[in-house]
Amino acid sequence: MREYIDGSTAIVRGALDAGCTFFAGYPITPASGILMAMMRELPKVGGVAIQGEDEIASIGMCIGATLAGSRAMTATSGPGISLYSENIGLAVMGEVPLVIVDVQRLGPSTGGATTVSQGDVQFVRWGTGGGFPIIALAPSTVTESYWLTAKAFDLAERFRCPVFVVTDKELATTLTTVDLESYPTIQVRDREVGSGGPPYRYAPADEVAPLHEFGRGATVRFTGSTHDTGGYITKHLPTVDALNRHLSEKIEDHRDEIELADADLEDGAPTLVIGYGVTGGAVRAAVAEARRRGIRVSGLVVQSLWPIPETVIRRAMEGVDRVVVPELNLGLYRREVERIAAGRSVVGVNRVDGELIDVDQIVEAVT
Amino acid sequence: MTVDITPLRRYRNETPYPFCPGCGHGSILDKLSEALATIDIDPASVVVVSDIGCAGLSDQYFDTSAFHGLHGRSITYATGVKLARPELTVIVIMGDGGTGIGGTHLINAARRNVGITVLVFNNLNFGMTGGQHSTTTPDGAVTATTPGGNLEHPLDICATVGVNGAGYVYRGTSFDDDLSTRIVEAIRHPGFALLDIWELCTAYFVPANKFTRRGLESTIERLGLATGVLYQHDVAEYATAYRAASRDLPSRMRPVGIPTTHPSPLTDTTSLVVAGSAGAKVRSAARLVGEAAIRSGLWATQRDDYPVTVKTGHSLSEVVLGPRPAAPVGVTVPDVAVVVSADGLRKVQPMLAAMGLNGVVFTIPEFADVVTGARLVVIDPTASPVRIPKAQLALVLLTAAVARLGLFPVEAMTEAAAAGAFAEENLAAIEAGRGL
Ligand SMILES: Cc1ncc(C[n+]2csc(CCOP(=O)(O)OP(=O)(O)O)c2C)c(N)n1
Ligand code: SF4
Ligand SMILES: [Mg+2]
Numbered sequence: 001m002r003e004y005i006d007g008s009t010a011i012v013r014g015a016l017d018a019g020c021t022f023f024a025g026y027p028i029t030p031a032s033g034i035l036m037a038m039m040r041e042l043p044k045v046g047g048v049a050i051q052g053e054d055e056i057a058s059i060g061m062c063i064g065a066t067l068a069g070s071r072a073m074t075a076t077s078g079p080g081i082s083l084y085s086e087n088i089g090l091a092v093m094g095e096v097p098l099v100i101v102d103v104q105r106l107g108p109s110t111g112g113a114t115t116v117s118q119g120d121v122q123f124v125r126w127g128t129g130g131g132f133p134i135i136a137l138a139p140s141t142v143t144e145s146y147w148l149t150a151k152a153f154d155l156a157e158r159f160r161c162p163v164f165v166v167t168d169k170e171l172a173t174t175l176t177t178v179d180l181e182s183y184p185t186i187q188v189r190d191r192e193v194g195s196g197g198p199p200y201r202y203a204p205a206d207e208v209a210p211l212h213e214f215g216r217g218a219t220v221r222f223t224g225s226t227h228d229t230g231g232y233i234t235k236h237l238p239t240v241d242a243l244n245r246h247l248s249e250k251i252e253d254h255r256d257e258i259e260l261a262d263a264d265l266e267d268g269a270p271t272l273v274i275g276y277g278v279t280g281g282a283v284r285a286a287v288a289e290a291r292r293r294g295i296r297v298s299g300l301v302v303q304s305l306w307p308i309p310e311t312v313i314r315r316a317m318e319g320v321d322r323v324v325v326p327e328l329n330l331g332l333y334r335r336e337v338e339r340i341a342a343g344r345s346v347v348g349v350n351r352v353d354g355e356l357i358d359v360d361q362i363v364e365a366v367t
Numbered sequence: 368m369t370v371d372i373t374p375l376r377r378y379r380n381e382t383p384y385p386f387c388p389g390c391g392h393g394s395i396l397d398k399l400s401e402a403l404a405t406i407d408i409d410p411a412s413v414v415v416v417s418d419i420g421c422a423g424l425s426d427q428y429f430d431t432s433a434f435h436g437l438h439g440r441s442i443t444y445a446t447g448v449k450l451a452r453p454e455l456t457v458i459v460i461m462g463d464g465g466t467g468i469g470g471t472h473l474i475n476a477a478r479r480n481v482g483i484t485v486l487v488f489n490n491l492n493f494g495m496t497g498g499q500h501s502t503t504t505p506d507g508a509v510t511a512t513t514p515g516g517n518l519e520h521p522l523d524i525c526a527t528v529g530v531n532g533a534g535y536v537y538r539g540t541s542f543d544d545d546l547s548t549r550i551v552e553a554i555r556h557p558g559f560a561l562l563d564i565w566e567l568c569t570a571y572f573v574p575a576n577k578f579t580r581r582g583l584e585s586t587i588e589r590l591g592l593a594t595g596v597l598y599q600h601d602v603a604e605y606a607t608a609y610r611a612a613s614r615d616l617p618s619r620m621r622p623v624g625i626p627t628t629h630p631s632p633l634t635d636t637t638s639l640v641v642a643g644s645a646g647a648k649v650r651s652a653a654r655l656v657g658e659a660a661i662r663s664g665l666w667a668t669q670r671d672d673y674p675v676t677v678k679t680g681h682s683l684s685e686v687v688l689g690p691r692p693a694a695p696v697g698v699t700v701p702d703v704a705v706v707v708s709a710d711g712l713r714k715v716q717p718m719l720a721a722m723g724l725n726g727v728v729f730t731i732p733e734f735a736d737v738v739t740g741a742r743l744v745v746i747d748p749t750a751s752p753v754r755i756p757k758a759q760l761a762l763v764l765l766t767a768a769v770a771r772l773g774l775f776p777v778e779a780m781t782e783a784a785a786a787g788a789f790a791e792e793n794l795a796a797i798e799a800g801r802g803l
Pocket of ligand 2: 385386387389390391392421422490494495567568569570571
């Protein structure tokens with residue numbers, strides 16, 4: 001059987017199936033659908049959902065709840081991510097598993113509340129101070145909205161860090177026909193919970209210590225300040241160094257566990273189209289159309305935006321001399337692709353008038 | 368005879384406080400330690416949530432669980448902890464600085480009556496950052512940022528949370544003999560409890576204002592602020608109330624499958640745009656078309672465009688139907704357009720003009736002169752034997768379009784409507800539409 005479903009609903013279902021037990025959010029178009037569904041659904045499964053007094057409170061409550069044993073998610077759009085900024089840093093520093101959904105709308109500022117955009121791709125990457133790695137997944141279909149949300153919960157536990165699900169107004173609100181059989185089952189790992197002893201560990205630098213939760217028998221110290229493994233504030237140089245390297249290496253050294261992309265490569269094709277998010281749909285359609293016209297072309301829809309999946313992109317670029325990057329901004333991800341493209345020509349197909357990129361626009365850029 | 372001797376549990380650790388000599392923070396923390404010993408709860412189930420500033424250093428001198436987060440946001444973390452685990456004892460320690468920057472959290476936690484205890488270490492200025500004025504700095508006081516005397520009126524923290532529902536509110540100073548008793552009361556109170564504890568910042572406020580313990584008391588008096596327990600009443604604790612309200616809810620949502628019950632003759636993708644006014648059921652009518660198409664074995668997508676003010680201006684839905692699954696993409700020139708209002712027409716006029724001979728535009732007599740290259744089908748709703756409400760025009764015309772173009776059987780529309788909300792009125796509209 002098939003269903004008629006939007007991306008928001010798929011995200012909510014993905015979260016529930018992944019074992020989400022806490023949600024806090026503040027209404028904002030086009031992310032409100034997720035808030036309302038979570039307010040309705042979470043109490044039914046014994047979880048808690050609350051509308052915070054603002055976005056700062058919402059993400060703060062999520063972080064507190066996670067430390068008390070919940071699996072938490074919050075959802076907002078660009079203006080709300082701005083208000084999340086400082087707490088994203090807290091979650092990075094305190095190594096808090098947390099899923100943050102960004103339903104992108106046209107910015108900057110209030111921008112176009114009901115207008116699609118992909119303007120936040122660098123913002124989620126660099127949205128807090130300090131310059132540490134961030135994990136961000138970007139679904140390009142409703143089915144992906146479901147399983148990448150579940151995957152985000154899994155990666156959040158694996159790496160003890162905030163994980164973004166970057167979607168947009170169109171994916172979140174467009175109704176799509178989905179075959180009920182097409183949803184893959186994502187194994188979301190159980191939380192490894194530690195008890196007693198220091199709540200943090202920095203050696204080996206790339207390893208992640210189990211999360212110590214409040215109220216499990218032993219006292220637990222949590223802090224957003226630079227801290228030693230016991231959770232006490234420190235300025236001890238080797239400890240500070242070890243902490244900061246750990247925060248980076250636990251993700252950077254394990255990028256292979258995060259890389260996700262949907263590759264449709266054609267042997268000997270001189271052109272590769274790289275897209276992500278809602279534009280991924282147009283990329284797939286354009287590749288099919290170009291091939292129908294006899295043009296040899298490869299397509300790559302990136303699903304793990306950050307860290308950028310360099311290995312898959314490099315592989316897809318083999319033998320290619322031209323890379324086309326369509327996106328609903330003025331080339332924010334293209335510059336990342338250029339860095340990897342090493343001399344190949346990289347062209348953008350960009351749209352910032354609030355409409356989706358046309359399949360024909362991409363086909364034209366490919367020919 | 369055997370006697371069980373339970374050693375007194377320890378809450379304060381051995382590390383000496385880092386505060387300046389005479390700073391009030393240490394005395395309040397001693398009282399907190401005394402209060403916890405009186406209550407005698409497991410230190411692991413006590414979570415001290417500290418804010419930022421000198422007051423924010425406090426948690427490190429306790430052997431309880433601790434959460435040290437961002438400036439002004441301690442109440443939000445405490446709320447999250449309490450909502451997730453109502454059985455934990457959650458104590459917030461924040462300065463007057465934190466109270467100012469996080470004022471909205473203070474008010475809202477009080478309003479909700481989340482069962483946390485907030486100790487405000489109110490030393491009338493920002494200690495850690497160098498003695499700048501805070502929201503509680505008395506008028507006239509000299510600080511690093513009010514060299515000529517503070518021109519702002521000080522915030523009455525107690526009244527603010529009190530009038531907004533807080534279960535327990537107390538004002539006093541770090542010198543009060545009964546402070547630990549009051550802290551015990553506050554922790555034992557099931558709802559939101561706050562103690563506004565005035566104290567001395569010996570590094571800044573004291574030297575800048577020749578301030579003393581007596582000065583603290585006389586300032587409270589001069590400002591006309593009451594002291595002691597100011598509010599104390601029974602309230603429903605939020606986390607507990609939430610759980611009670613969550614009992615007996617139906618089970619969570621699951622996918623709702625739509626059965627395939629009809630065939631469709633469609634072999635190519637067909638795009639259909641319906642343009643009407645916001646609030647006039649354009650989106651829900653379009654959704655019924657999609658559901659009916661799925662019942663007919665097709666794959667549908669629906670994209671909507673509308674202004675933020677949902678009940679005024681245009682409402683546009685693009686429905687794409689096809690025999691194969693397809694990702695939603697923008698529709699520049701649709702195959703079929705259905706125009707039911709002037710708002711909608713304004714929005715799609717360029718689209719209609721760009722449509723060619725293969726396209727079809729369905730509209731009402733009012734817009735019979737619309738400029739389009741497509742075939743125009745004018746449907747007169749007044750020709751219907753039943754009166755058609757304005758809000759059903761979209762569904763009526765969509766049904767007419769489906770029937771006349773033979774996209775799929777109208778019975779599929781009937782089934783979709785019967786299975787959904789507002790079945791009766793939608794079925795009536797579909798009946799009217801197929802008859803026109
Ligand atoms: C967002 C943010 N802005 C500014 C600061 C800098 N800051 C550190 S402590 C402090 C004021 C603390 O004053 P208070 O809460 O009264 O605590 P006290 O030091 O007086 O105990 C400020 C503004 C910060 N840490 N975070
Ligand atoms: S600066 Fe003020 S608040 Fe901070 S420790 Fe010294 S006296 Fe206390
Ligand atoms: Mg202060």
